[in-house]
Amino acid sequence: MNLAPSDEQVALRDTVRRALAAEAPVAEHARPLAAGGTWAPDRAWARLAGLGALDVLVPASRGGSGLGMVEAAIVAEEMGRALHAGPWLATAVAAVRAAGAAGAPFAPGDGTAAVALPWPGHDPGFVLDAAGRVTGAQDHVLGAPPAGRLLLPAMRGREVVLVAVEGAGCAAEPGVDATTSLGRVAVDGAGCEVLGALPDGALDAVRDDVLVAWAADALGAARAVLALAVEHAKVRHQFGQPIGAFQAVQHLLVDALETVELVAGGVLHAAWAADAGDGERHLAALRLKAFAARLATVGDIAIQVLGGIGYTWEHDAHLYLRRLLGWSVAFGPASSYQVEVGRRAKMTRVSEREEA
Amino acid sequence: MDFRLPPPVLAFRDRLRAWLAGNLTDEVRAASRRRGAGDDALAVLRAWDRTMADAGWAAISWPVEYGGRGASALEQLVFTEETIAAGAPTPVNVIGINNIAPVIMQYGTERQRRELLPRMVRADDIWCQGMSEPDAGSDLASLRTRAVRDGDDFVVTGQKTWTSNGHRADWCALFVRTDPDVPRHRGISCLVVDMRSPGIEARPLRTLTGDAEFAEVFFDDVRVPAAALLGPLDGGWAVATSTLSHERAGAARLYAMIRVRLRDLVEDLRTAERHGLVDLDDPLVLARLGELDTRLAFLAVLCLRSISGAGDDASGAASLAKTVWGELEQDVATLGHDLLGAHDPGGRWSVARLSTRSLTIAGGTTQVNKNVTAQRVLGLPRR
Numbered sequence: 001m002n003l004a005p006s007d008e009q010v011a012l013r014d015t016v017r018r019a020l021a022a023e024a025p026v027a028e029h030a031r032p033l034a035a036g037g038t039w040a041p042d043r044a045w046a047r048l049a050g051l052g053a054l055d056v057l058v059p060a061s062r063g064g065s066g067l068g069m070v071e072a073a074i075v076a077e078e079m080g081r082a083l084h085a086g087p088w089l090a091t092a093v094a095a096v097r098a099a100g101a102a103g104a105p106f107a108p109g110d111g112t113a114a115v116a117l118p119w120p121g122h123d124p125g126f127v128l129d130a131a132g133r134v135t136g137a138q139d140h141v142l143g144a145p146p147a148g149r150l151l152l153p154a155m156r157g158r159e160v161v162l163v164a165v166e167g168a169g170c171a172a173e174p175g176v177d178a179t180t181s182l183g184r185v186a187v188d189g190a191g192c193e194v195l196g197a198l199p200d201g202a203l204d205a206v207r208d209d210v211l212v213a214w215a216a217d218a219l220g221a222a223r224a225v226l227a228l229a230v231e232h233a234k235v236r237h238q239f240g241q242p243i244g245a246f247q248a249v250q251h252l253l254v255d256a257l258e259t260v261e262l263v264a265g266g267v268l269h270a271a272w273a274a275d276a277g278d279g280e281r282h283l284a285a286l287r288l289k290a291f292a293a294r295l296a297t298v299g300d301i302a303i304q305v306l307g308g309i310g311y312t313w314e315h316d317a318h319l320y321l322r323r324l325l326g327w328s329v330a331f332g333p334a335s336s337y338q339v340e341v342g343r344r345a346k347m348t349r350v351s352e353r354e355e356a
Numbered sequence: 357m358d359f360r361l362p363p364p365v366l367a368f369r370d371r372l373r374a375w376l377a378g379n380l381t382d383e384v385r386a387a388s389r390r391r392g393a394g395d396d397a398l399a400v401l402r403a404w405d406r407t408m409a410d411a412g413w414a415a416i417s418w419p420v421e422y423g424g425r426g427a428s429a430l431e432q433l434v435f436t437e438e439t440i441a442a443g444a445p446t447p448v449n450v451i452g453i454n455n456i457a458p459v460i461m462q463y464g465t466e467r468q469r470r471e472l473l474p475r476m477v478r479a480d481d482i483w484c485q486g487m488s489e490p491d492a493g494s495d496l497a498s499l500r501t502r503a504v505r506d507g508d509d510f511v512v513t514g515q516k517t518w519t520s521n522g523h524r525a526d527w528c529a530l531f532v533r534t535d536p537d538v539p540r541h542r543g544i545s546c547l548v549v550d551m552r553s554p555g556i557e558a559r560p561l562r563t564l565t566g567d568a569e570f571a572e573v574f575f576d577d578v579r580v581p582a583a584a585l586l587g588p589l590d591g592g593w594a595v596a597t598s599t600l601s602h603e604r605a606g607a608a609r610l611y612a613m614i615r616v617r618l619r620d621l622v623e624d625l626r627t628a629e630r631h632g633l634v635d636l637d638d639p640l641v642l643a644r645l646g647e648l649d650t651r652l653a654f655l656a657v658l659c660l661r662s663i664s665g666a667g668d669d670a671s672g673a674a675s676l677a678k679t680v681w682g683e684l685e686q687d688v689a690t691l692g693h694d695l696l697g698a699h700d701p702g703g704r705w706s707v708a709r710l711s712t713r714s715l716t717i718a719g720g721t722t723q724v725n726k727n728v729t730a731q732r733v734l735g736l737p738r739r
Contacts, residue, residue: 230734245737250730265657287650339639342646
């Protein structure tokens with residue numbers, strides 16, 4: 001057992017962090033989006049592509065980096081830390097994994113893509129007819145727009161296939177977080193390319209990987225906003241001393257640190273479980289989402305510690321809180337996932353006992 | 357990055373499992389649950405420690421020359437996970453084995469090592485640790501029990517309290533003030549005190565559950581031979597903070613215990629469900645269960661990081677893990693009591709609801725622990 005990152009993993013983290021800090025600092029990148037701008041492929045995206053950060057999950061035999069979810073989580077955490085708006089989760093995780101599952105491996109190059117994943121327990125939102133045309137709709141699709149290539153899971157008779165359409169009917173949904181784009185995808189008899197059949201459970205597995213990477217993204221945002229609050233607590237003086245010397249403030253920040261480190265462990269385990277094909281893989285992803293609302297409290301605490309300054313539009317704290325709130329409602333409320341984890345806990349713990 | 361155990365450690369686990377399966381009886385498991393509840397349970401626990409010692413499974417963290425196995429951190433981790441999952445008792449002298457014995461090995465005389473260590477590990481002698489005082493709880497460095505040198509003896513006067521097994525102990529690792537004129541952390545020493553010495557009175561102190569797990573201990577001009585000094589004179593603070601311990605996987609105890617509690621809770625809930633007493637399809641109940649399961653899974657990784665990690669990450673993770681553990685085990689007990697307390701008044705969930713209050717107090721309160729984390733990990737200023 002070894003839970004420390006390898007030298008290569010540390011180098012990947014540092015490289016992506018430096019690239020994002022240089023090409024897309026929060027003030028120049030996330031701020032304009034919050035003011036109503038829209039993201040389009042930019043120099044940061046080209047840098048990420050150049051670093052291989054879009055191809056992390058593409059097999060080496062297909063020209064990708066041939067890495068796993070542990071590395072994907074490392075990149076995702078940096079994207080969240082930088083509040084980067086590029087559709088990295090949609091392209092580098094959802095699309096690469098979905099296409100791979102359909103037997104039509106996809107290498108993003110420097111392009112963008114998204115997958116119209118249904119929420120858990122729901123059927124795909126699309127139907128492929130005998131003439132090879134696709135019809136249907138899906139709300140809250142991550143990365144659509146701006147995705148150039150849209151991958152739609154569609155029913156063909158009783159089987160699920162993955163089809164691709166280029167630049168079809170996406171409408172951006174206004175959301176709490178301007179740095180994460182969600183949209184409604186609707187097509188009506190659109191021509192498409194059939195990529196292949198999706199085996200049973202394949203969509204759930206893709207969603208699990210997206211959940212793990214999205215949790216890592218939110219973790220990065222949480223770490224960044226906590227660091228802002230800690231720094232503030234060291235330099236902001238009231239009553240003749242730094243506010244960070246007050247125990248009430250210290251305990252708030254330790255509570256936030258506790259949440260951050262718990263999620264860090266959860267991400268580490270879930271990413272490893274995905275790569276290792278461990279039996280707890282699915283459960284590990286569900287747990288991350290079950291904790292999503294608690295992770296958002298890191299943003300709440302940071303704003304509390306920042307005080308009046310943190311409640312202003314000018315301070316960046318709300319940008320991070322918004323990113324965390326986006327994660328907390330992604331693919332449904334955290335409470336639904338708590339119920340599902342509870343249902344599994346109820347079953348598995350008893351079977352463990354019977355095994356023993 | 358790998359959560360898997362290497363093959364030699366898996367083989368170690370299999371040997372331990374097989375031994376536990378052949379030796380751990382229901383009687384021992386029952387005594388383990390009734391820890392501190394009475395002398396009959398204690399007798400069973402002592403016999404179990406002897407059985408473990410005879411088979412070479414006691415004090416595995418100790419070096420081989422003192423009867424241990426010199427076990428690696430991962431072997432200690434597996435040992436902790438397996439013994440707790442199987443319902444085996446914690447050693448009667450767990451504090452002695454982990455915290456006091458390493459000091460005896462480092463600083464003790466040859467005679468102390470030879471006479472004290474084997475009897476400690478077999479629970480032939482019971483050990484307590486004299487730390488807390490009425491006015492020195494979380495603020496241990498303010499302790500006032502004093503030891504004054506008089507010829508070949510120290511003369512000890514003062515009072516300890518909340519001393520686990522204090523009323524049953526044969527020996528006490530007693531922390532005393534030997535120099536009142538230096539900064540308070542520097543004037544503390546540790547003495548190995550024979551609890552049958554004249555002038556010692558130990559009064560069992562009932563905890564809020566009604567059990568007598570600990571005691572208050574009074575020292576009235578107790579003469580202790582100077583040779584009983586353990587570690588350097590006035591160097592007791594390092595001894596108290598157990599920097600010498602061979603225990604590397606103590607954090608595994610945290611999540612392993614809660615795993616068992618949560619398993620017990622689910623088992624009791626399902627039994628109650630069969631009798632129509634609780635509705636386990638209630639989403640409110642499932643959500644609480646799911647939240648506990650999630651926090652437990654994340655805590656386990658935090659503990660593993662504190663065991664397998666290095667430097668800052670390890671110590672930061674360890675202090676957070678203790679905070680998370682205390683509150684999580686309290687929350688498991690609270691759910692158990694909420695759902696089952698009405699149907700089993702005085703039963704194990706009522707007791708757990710009460711007894712788990714100690715978990716955010718003993719060994720340093722959660723609030724003090726948070727102060728330490730704020731200052732050491734986040735780098736926030738002291739007042």
